[in-house]
Amino acid sequence: MSLWDKKLNKDVLFSLKENKNVDILIIGGGIAGLTALYYLKDKKNVFLVDAGIIGDGVTKNTTGKLTYLQNTIYTDLVHHVNKDTAQKYLKSQKIAIDLAKSIIEKEKINCHLEKVDSYVFTTKPKEIKKLKEERDFLLSQNIKVSENALPINLPAIYSISVEDTYVFHPILYTNHLKDLLKEKIFENTKIIKLKKEKDKYICFGEKIKIIASKVIVACHYPFFFLPFCLPIKSHIEKSYILTRKVEKNPKISAITVSNPGMSIRYYEDESGIYEICLACSHKTSIHQKDTKNFKTVQKIFNIKEDDIIDAWSNVDIITGDKLPFIGNINKKLYIATGFNTWGMTNGILAGYLLSRKVLEEPAPFEDLFSLKRNNFYQIKNFFPNIINSAISLISSKKREKDWYKSHLIFTKKNGKSIAIYTDKEGVKYTVFTTCPHMGCSLIFNELEETWDCPCHSSRYTKDGECIKGPSTKDIKYKE
Ligand SMILES: Cc1cc2nc3c(=O)[nH]c(=O)nc-3n(C[C@H](O)[C@H](O)[C@H](O)COP(=O)(O)OP(=O)(O)OC[C@H]3O[C@@H](n4cnc5c(N)ncnc54)[C@H](O)[C@@H]3O)c2cc1C
Structure with missing residues (x-):
C-alpha cells in the first residue's frame, strides 16, 4: 500500500447499470481522465467511467512530483530529435505545472502542494558532461539553474x-x-470493447453499452491493440518505493541520471515528515524479484527495517522518444498514454489538451504529442520494443518451470496452462496463467499475491480477477 493509498476515497460511486447515450465518454479516472472531466465539467452530456475506483490505478502509486526537470530529457531530445522539440516539451511541462497550480488554487484542493527545488544529480564523473548540457539548455531557455551541492546525504x-x-x-x-464531479462519474464500470458504428462509438461494458459521439481513452494502457499498436511503441518500467519518517523537510525533490537509479522527495502533513525513496527501476520483461528489489532500495538509502512505513511498487509506460502520446487515434477517438514516469504533469496536461480537442478548440502541442509522429528516436526503438515483447513472452513461458516451486503447481487442463497457488492459510486458488490480452505468461508476485503480466502490465488477484488493464478479462479457472 502506498503512502497516498491510505487517503484514497473508497466510497464507491454508482456503477452504470443501463445503456446510455452520451456526447463525450472518458474511459479511466486516473489523473489524466479525471482532469479531462474537470475541464469538461460544464458540458452537459459528458461522463467518465472507471473499471474500479477513481485514483486507484497507477496514480495512487506515483511519487507525486510536479517538475519539468526530468532527468536529462532536453539533452536527449536535442540529440535524438531536435532542439525545437526539446523547447516545446519544456514549454509544455511549464504549462502543465501552471495548470495543476491553477486547478488546485481555484478549487481550494488541500493536497499539500509544496514548492520545492528539483535536483538532477550524478554519482559518476563521466555523466557530469551530460548534466552540464542539460544545464546549458535550460539556461538558454531563460530558466534559472543552480549548481549547488545536493543538500541531502x-x-x-x-x-x-x-x-x-x-x-x-x-x-x-x-x-x-471525484467529489466535485461525482454526478458525472460511474465507478466499477469497465469498458471491454470499442466499436465504431457510423459516426458513433459503441463502448461495451460487461453488461451495458454506452453510445458516445466522442471518446477519450485515459485508462493508462489501452485495452485494444489496433489501430494504435502501443506494444510496439513502448515498454513497461517498474520501480520500488519505501518511505520512512524523518526530522527535517529539506524541501527538495531529486533524481539521479546514474545507475542504480534513485529518486527522492519529502511529504509533510500533520502526522509528520516522510522521506519517499525510489530505486531499482527495470523493464518488466527482465523479471526481478520484488523482495530483492525492496532490500536493494533499503540498502541504497540506508533504511533500517523497523523504520519502513510504506513499501510499494509501480509501473509506467515508456515510449521510444520519451514523449507521451496525447491526441487522436481516429477522428472522434482520443487517447492519453505513455507518460514515461512523468504522468503528473503530462496527465494534467493531457486532460487539458484533450478537453480542448473534443470541443474542437485550438490545442497546443499537437505535433509534439501526436500519435503519428515519426521521429527517428521513436522509430529506432520500435525494434527493441518488439524484441523486448518477444523476450517477455519467451522468458515468461520458461519461468513457469523455474519459479515458486514450493507454492505453485503448474499444470495443463484441456491444453491450457493453469496454476494452483496455496496461500498461507492453505487455501488453494486455481487460475489460467496466460494473459488474455496478448498471450504472455503471467508471473506470480509473491509479495502482493497477484499475477502480473511482464509484457503490458495487466494484473490479477490470486483468485484471477483482473485488477489492472490492458486486459479486460479475468483468469479465473472453474472445473
Ligand atoms: C514509480 C513511479 C513513480 C512515478 N512518479 C511520478 C512523479 O513523481 N511525477 C510524475 O509526473 N509522474 C510520476 N509517475 C508517473 C505517473 O504516476 C503516471 O504516469 C500516471 O499516474 C498515469 O496516470 P493515468 O491517469 O494515465 O493512469 P491511471 O492512474 O492508472 O488511471 C487509469 C484509470 O483507468 C481505469 N481503467 C483501466 N482500464 C479500464 C477500462 N477498460 N475501463 C474503464 N476504466 C479503466 C483504471 O481503473 C484507472 O483508474 C511515476 C510512475 C512510476 C511508475
Whole structure:
C-alpha cells in the first residue's frame, strides 16, 4: 500500500447499470481522465467511467512530483530529435505545472502542494558532461539553474537544480475532483470493447453499452491493440518505493541520471515528515524479484527495517522518444498514454489538451504529442520494443518451470496452462496463467499475491480477477 493509498476515497460511486447515450465518454479516472472531466465539467452530456475506483490505478502509486526537470530529457531530445522539440516539451511541462497550480488554487484542493527545488544529480564523473548540457539548455531557455551541492546525504558528485517546481499528494487531488464531479462519474464500470458504428462509438461494458459521439481513452494502457499498436511503441518500467519518517523537510525533490537509479522527495502533513525513496527501476520483461528489489532500495538509502512505513511498487509506460502520446487515434477517438514516469504533469496536461480537442478548440502541442509522429528516436526503438515483447513472452513461458516451486503447481487442463497457488492459510486458488490480452505468461508476485503480466502490465488477484488493464478479462479457472 502506498503512502497516498491510505487517503484514497473508497466510497464507491454508482456503477452504470443501463445503456446510455452520451456526447463525450472518458474511459479511466486516473489523473489524466479525471482532469479531462474537470475541464469538461460544464458540458452537459459528458461522463467518465472507471473499471474500479477513481485514483486507484497507477496514480495512487506515483511519487507525486510536479517538475519539468526530468532527468536529462532536453539533452536527449536535442540529440535524438531536435532542439525545437526539446523547447516545446519544456514549454509544455511549464504549462502543465501552471495548470495543476491553477486547478488546485481555484478549487481550494488541500493536497499539500509544496514548492520545492528539483535536483538532477550524478554519482559518476563521466555523466557530469551530460548534466552540464542539460544545464546549458535550460539556461538558454531563460530558466534559472543552480549548481549547488545536493543538500541531502546521497553520493552525488554533481547536481543541477531549478526552483519553480512542486510536490503534492496525488490522491487528495483526485479525491477532491471525484467529489466535485461525482454526478458525472460511474465507478466499477469497465469498458471491454470499442466499436465504431457510423459516426458513433459503441463502448461495451460487461453488461451495458454506452453510445458516445466522442471518446477519450485515459485508462493508462489501452485495452485494444489496433489501430494504435502501443506494444510496439513502448515498454513497461517498474520501480520500488519505501518511505520512512524523518526530522527535517529539506524541501527538495531529486533524481539521479546514474545507475542504480534513485529518486527522492519529502511529504509533510500533520502526522509528520516522510522521506519517499525510489530505486531499482527495470523493464518488466527482465523479471526481478520484488523482495530483492525492496532490500536493494533499503540498502541504497540506508533504511533500517523497523523504520519502513510504506513499501510499494509501480509501473509506467515508456515510449521510444520519451514523449507521451496525447491526441487522436481516429477522428472522434482520443487517447492519453505513455507518460514515461512523468504522468503528473503530462496527465494534467493531457486532460487539458484533450478537453480542448473534443470541443474542437485550438490545442497546443499537437505535433509534439501526436500519435503519428515519426521521429527517428521513436522509430529506432520500435525494434527493441518488439524484441523486448518477444523476450517477455519467451522468458515468461520458461519461468513457469523455474519459479515458486514450493507454492505453485503448474499444470495443463484441456491444453491450457493453469496454476494452483496455496496461500498461507492453505487455501488453494486455481487460475489460467496466460494473459488474455496478448498471450504472455503471467508471473506470480509473491509479495502482493497477484499475477502480473511482464509484457503490458495487466494484473490479477490470486483468485484471477483482473485488477489492472490492458486486459479486460479475468483468469479465473472453474472445473
Ligand atoms: C514509480 C513511479 C513513480 C512515478 N512518479 C511520478 C512523479 O513523481 N511525477 C510524475 O509526473 N509522474 C510520476 N509517475 C508517473 C505517473 O504516476 C503516471 O504516469 C500516471 O499516474 C498515469 O496516470 P493515468 O491517469 O494515465 O493512469 P491511471 O492512474 O492508472 O488511471 C487509469 C484509470 O483507468 C481505469 N481503467 C483501466 N482500464 C479500464 C477500462 N477498460 N475501463 C474503464 N476504466 C479503466 C483504471 O481503473 C484507472 O483508474 C511515476 C510512475 C512510476 C511508475
